[in-house]
Amino acid sequence: MAARTTLNAKNLEALGAPRLAELLIEVVQGNASAKRLLRLALAQQSGPAEIAREVRKRLATLARAGSFLDSRQRKALLKDLEQQRQAISGPIAEQDPALAVELLWTFLELVEPVIERCDDSDGAVMPLFHQATEDLGVVAARCAVKPEALADQVYAALMDNGYGQFDHLIEQLAGALGEAGLAHLRQRLETLRARRASGAAHESRASIVRLAMLDIADACGDAQAYLAEYQGHDPKLLALPAIAAEVAERLTTVGRAQEALDLLDSAVLDERRTAGRSEWLEARLAALEALDRGQEAQALRWAELERSLSIRHLRDYLRRLPDFEEVEAEERALDLGFDHPSFPLALQFLHQWPDRRRAARLILARQSELDGDAYELLGPVAERLEREQPLAATLCLRAMIDFSLAQARSTRYRHAARHLDTCAALAAAIEDWGDIEPHDSYLARLRRDHGRTYGFWELTASRASPSLMIR
Structure with a gap:
């Protein structure tokens, strides 16, 4: 049983309301955030x-504020805004959805003053406003808003979307807009598009309209409208693999897979660039499967495996094979990985599959290609191989040690020292070094070549003697 002094709800309830009220007043002195929270709680009793x-009072105060905020103050501001958002989307929305919709629009008007007051390079601010637009969609769908009036508000918001706060607005308000609201919004965008403009203003307007029209097409489930937006206004974009993939996915979904394939065939794939290739490939696989052209899809997966050693495509390939054929295919794929011209790609593939035996063989066979700067790869590989393949693990660790010392990367000395200590421990488990330098010899060479790198040696268990370090 918990002691009566333990801070929990039951023990606090035993104090009684008067005493708790006194304590709360005392606790919130000097804490503006806590006071606002209490005021909101008190206000809930009045509806x-x-x-x-x-x-409203708090949002107006925040809108007027202009001082720049440091990281601590920004954290307090975001907490304050979150309290206001929860009050709107919670108790207000439950009792008066229309009022909540009005307040959420007011809340979203704070984006510009908030961004101008604090640094958002880490992207911590915008998710709060994206959540508010999501709340707006949920609440607006529950109240009798006029679709055309709501569409006009959405249109105005899209024209003032400088920080991307309304990027998902059409998607989130589609239910509340309905067919009538979406049609009205589309008409307003068409009218805007028809106005004459030039230069940067024209480009900005065209981008706003295109993105909004695409969102409307998605909201209506209209793949043809999505395709027509590009065909009618910027057909050259369909030559880009990523754009072609976007449209093809939607065509396949509505039973137009052959058109999707034709569109993908017309896209320009540049083997020197990877932009859009992954999306293009997935869209093509989906279209082939939809057309019951499974063998072509399998050939495409294997070709991608040969090119990029994609584990995901290998797993998809194996999953579609008849029983008992996947074992042989897996062996062929792993051999393919072992022989791949890109050593880092091959090692990552065998590590992630995982195949420790082949990974070790690869390291021993191509040890000259080990890049000690690739610690994100070599570190996990070495750790995985330590128990079963200590010699291969040692080569990975040495590569990172050698790079750190040769390049005088002092920030890595702590890790390099730890790697050297691990090498010493692994040496006891290695019976046959072959043509690889044994640990004692390697350690002596390190002392000879880097004996004056005192910052490194002070961190290792294998500390060099002063006489060796001075040579």
Whole structure:
């Protein structure tokens, strides 16, 4: 049984309301955030109008503020905004959805003043406003908003989307807009598109309209409208693999897989660039499967395996093989990985599959290709191989040690020292070094070549003696 002094709800309830109220007043002194939270809680007793009054007052204060905020102050501001958002989407929306919709639009108007007051290079601010647009979609669908009026609000928001806060607005408000609202929004965008403009203003307007039209097409489930947006206004974009893939996926979904394939065939794939290739490949596989052309899809998966050693495509390939054929195919694939011209790609493939035996063989056969700077790869590989393949693990560790010392990367000395200590421990498990330098010899060479790198040696268990370090 918990002691009566333990801080939990039951023990606090035993104090009684008067005493708790006194303590709360004492606790919130000097804590503006806690005071606002209490005011919101008190306002809930008087209904949504009173809560809304408190929220409006706070949002107006935040809109007027202009001082720049440091990281600590920004954290407090985001907490404050989150409290207001929860008050709107919670108790206010539950009792008066229309009022909540109005307040959420007001909340979203704070994007510009908030961004101008604090650094958002880490992307911590915008998710809060994206959540507010999601709330807006949920709440608006629950109240009798006029579709055309809502469409006009969406249109205005899209024209003032400088920070991307409304990027998902059409998707999130599609249910509330309905067919009538979406049609009205489309008409307004067409009118905007028809206006004459030039230069940067024209490009900006064209981009806004195109993205919005594509979102409307998706909201209506209209693959033809999605395709027509590109065909009618910027057909050259369909030559880009990523764009062709976007459209092809939608065509396949509505039973137009052959058109999707034709569109993908017309896209320009540049073997020197990877942009859009992955999307193009997935769209093509989906279209082939939809047309019951499974053998062609399998050939495409294997070709991608040969090119990029894609584990995902290998797994998809094996999953579609008849029983008992996947074992042989897996062996062929792993041999393919072993012989791949790109050593880093081959090692990553065998490590992630995983195949420790082949990974070790690859390291021993192509040890000259080990890049000690690739610690994100070699570190996990060495750790995975330590128990079963200590010699291969040692080569990975040595590559990282040698790079750190040769390049004088002092920030890595701590890791290099740890790697050297691991090499010493692994040496006891290696019976046959072959033509690879044994640990004692390697250690002596390190002391000879880098004996004056005191910062490194002070961190290792294999500390060099002063006489060796001075030579």
